[in-house]
Amino acid sequence: MAMVINSNIMSLNAQRNLTLSQNELNTSMERLTSGKRINSAADDAAGLSISNRMTSQVRGLNQAIRNANDGASLIQTAEGALDESTNILQRMRELSIQSANGTYDSGNRGTLNAEVKQLVSELDRIAETTSFNGLNILDGSLGKVDLQVGSEANQTIELSIQAMDSRTLGLGSTSVDIVGGENSLVADTTAINNNDIMINGQSIMAVGETWTGGTDDMDELIDKINTNVNGVTASTIASATSTDVGDGILAEGETFKVDVKKLDGTTTSVEVTDTENMDQLVDKLNAEGGGLISASVGDDGKLTITAENVESLTFTDGGSGPNGAGGTLAATTASIALSSDDGAEVTIERGTTGTLSDLESFGFRESNEAGVIEGEAVDANAFAVGDLKINGVDVGVSETGGLIDKVAAINDISDETGVTASVFSGVEIDTSTATGAWAAGDFTINGEVITSGADLDALVTAINGVKDSTGVTATLSGQNLLLEGDVSQIAFGDASGTADNGAALTAILGGGVTVADAAGGIKLSSDNGNPISVDHKNAAAEAKSGLLDANSAGGGSFGAAISSLDISTAAGAQKAIGIIDNALEQINSTRGDLGAVSNRLDFTVNNLSNVSENVAAARSRIEDADFAAESAALSRAQVLQQAGTAMLAQANAAPQQVLSLLQ
Known part of the structure; x- marks a missing residue:
């Protein structure tokens, strides 16, 4: 070298x-x-990228855990306040039951009512002041809350708490016994006089009184019913449900307005804006309505708005969505609701001077016994799918438009509805064409001997006295005598019972009278005597059945809120019990929902903790230094x-x- x-x-x-x-x-x-094993990209470029993504996930998961715990804290705060609200309502219910007792005078009830008013104020104070991190959570302003419980976008759990104040609690149920269809009293200028309309056998107009539609206000009519009819309280209920599903969105400058025409003829508007979804729209309508209206969304997503003691509702939907914010809502006229003060049956029928048209203007078909509805003449169109619901059950398609087939279609679902249908018809006799004088005497209907009496009024009374045996009811409209029943089953005879096709009766009336079959209709009878609910798809469907929409329900007061409680009377105390029960049910439902979300958050936190742990372990294997190996490498490097x-x-x-x- x-x-x-x-x-x-x-x-x-x-x-x-x-x-x-x-x-x-x-x-x-x-x-x-x-x-760390990786201190710069040069140490392991791919490993650095992977570990950074894992770091983002772990930190996101850990924050999501904190978010979920914050959500649980919010729920616990709300649930604790609602527990106190429940205690308040329980005390109010106790006071209402006490006030309903007949052993108390007005002074005692006034004292009980004073405590209720204080409890209502405390209920509102709790709703207005309960907050979490500066957010009011029980006054309806919270709306929908999205709890971010994941490390990625849109991994949320939705939480919603509606208003829990006295203006909202109690809304949404009914305690009435009979609710008619939409009435036309104002529109058709109907005049109602003494003995035209009878409720529980009592005329809604006293002698000399008259109420005229188009001239007199609806509140005057309701006042007259409540004054002249003992044992029954009259009110009105207006309800409209959208035909389409709205999106609930009201952008800046867009409004949703409900014009409420009250019974005294004045109009109040409830207007909301700036909503992002249907839940917010409903909450704002209820909050702004202040107990005047009640808004809710059904399982089908359609908006329903109701009001009590109003004449009509009209809607203006400024939402820009394809179906607007609330869906398509048509203006609606209120229905008259009748509720029993003591739990007894409520009946409505024509008086001696009333007509079926008078009843129809009220929105009712005649119901002179519990659980029975009688219709009028039907058209020749067959039932189609969705035309008619009885007690909430759809009636199927009828083979033809005839009465027999329509009755058969209704009876096909009797096991589900508890309602039996029959053909309803009768005989109409015009006595104004009589050629002779009244000739008192005896005759028979379906084998029952009837003594005529001295005039038409006495004859009607006599026929109705045996209606349970004959199945025939008599009413008088002017000089027209209407005998109602199944015309094919009505058999007339003389005093001895020999069939004579009505000759004995016409002789009593003076002879020469005009006899004709009355138009046929459908009669619904409840198998257990309960009220019957009838709902039609539209006016055309109503003509097919000859029935009017009629609904009945119990448990609370439709549109009545806790703020309206007044137990200074026994009747008010009875009504309050139902309202409070409904309010308790609302709180129970809300607390149940909150409890379910709270449990869900517990599971969420457990799962997030598990995922965070495993991702952190995976990241550690990638980026953390192995001290044993690195110590050996250090020793080697030092020696070298x-x-x-x-x-x-x-x-x-x-x-x-x-x-x-x-x-």
């Missing part, structure tokens, strides 16, 4: 290896001091450094050996 001095290859090699061992020493020290330094010194000294050749 040549001996040179210009190039010290051994030194260069030693320097290179010393540099490598220096780098290894630096890397080992960096990892041991930081605890020491050896390299010594060898570099030897290599640098090697050229000195050339001097020995020059000596």
Whole structure:
């Protein structure tokens, strides 16, 4: 090997290896001091990218855990306040039951009512002041809350708490016994006089009183019913349900307005704006309505707005969605509702001077016994799908438009509805064409002997006295005598019972009277005596059945809120019990929902913790330093450094050996 001095290859090699061992020493020290295997992208570019994504996930999961715990804290705050609201309502119910007792006078009830009013104020105070992190959670302003419980976008749990104040609690149920269809009293200028309409056998107009539609206000009519009819309270209920599903969105400048025409003829508007979904729309309508209206969304997503003691509702929907914010809502006229003060049956029928048209203007068909509805003439169109519901059950398609087939279609679902249908018809006798004088005497209807009496009024009374046996009811409209029943089953005879096709009766009436079959209709009878609910798809469907919409329900007061409670009377106390029960049910339902979400959040936190732990472990395997391995690498690098330094010194000294050749 040549001996040179210009190039010290051994030194260069030693320097290179010393540099490598220096780098290894630096890397080992960096990892041991930081605890990480990856301290820069140069250490592991792919590993750095993966670990950063995992870091984002872990930190997101940990924040989601905190979010879920915050949500649970909000729920616990709300639930605690609702527990106190429940205690208040229980006390109010206790006071209402006490006030309903007949052993108390007005002074006692006034004292009980004073406590109820204070409890109502406290209920409102709780709703208005209960807050979490500056958010009021029971006054209806909270709306829908999305709890971010995941590390990625839109991984949320929805939470909603409606208003729990006295203006909202109690809304949405009914305690009436009979609710008619939409009435036309104002529109058709109907005049109602004494003995035109009878409720529980009592005329709604006293002698000499008249109420005229289009001239007199609806509140005057309701007042007259409540004054003249004992044991029954009259009110009105207006309800409209959208035909389409709205999106609930009202952007800036868009409004949803409900114009409420009250019974005294004045109009109040409830207007809301700036909503992002149907829940917010409903909450704002209920809050702004202040107990005047009640808004809700059914399982089908359609909006229903109701009001009590109003004449009509009209709607203006400014939403820009395809179906508007609330869906398509048509203006509606209120129905008259009748509720029993003592739980007895409520009946409505024509008086001696009333007509079916008078009843129809009220929105009723005649119901002179519990659980019975009689219709009028039907058209020739068959029932189609969705035309008619009885007690909430759809009536199927009828084979033809005839009465027999329509009755059969209704009876096909009797097991589900508890209602039996029959053909309803009769005989109409015009006595104004009589050619002779009244001739009192006896005759028979379906085998029952009837004594005519001295005039038409006495005859009607006599026929109705045996209606349970004959199945025939008599009414008088002017000079027209209407005998109602199944015309095919009405058999007339003389005093001895011999069939004479009505000759004995016409002789009593003076002879020469005009006899004709009355138009046929459908009669519905409840199998258990309960009220019957009838709902039609539209006016055309109503004409097919000859029935009017009629609904009945119990448990609370439709549209009545806790704020309206007044137990200063026994009747008010009875009504309050139902309202409070409905309010308790609302709170129970809300607390149940909150409890379910709280349990869900517990499971969410457990799952998030598990995922966070496993992702953190995976990240650790990628980026954390193995101290055992790094300590060994450090020792190796230190030894190499020491050896390299010594060898570099030897290599640098090697050229000195050339001097020995020059000596």
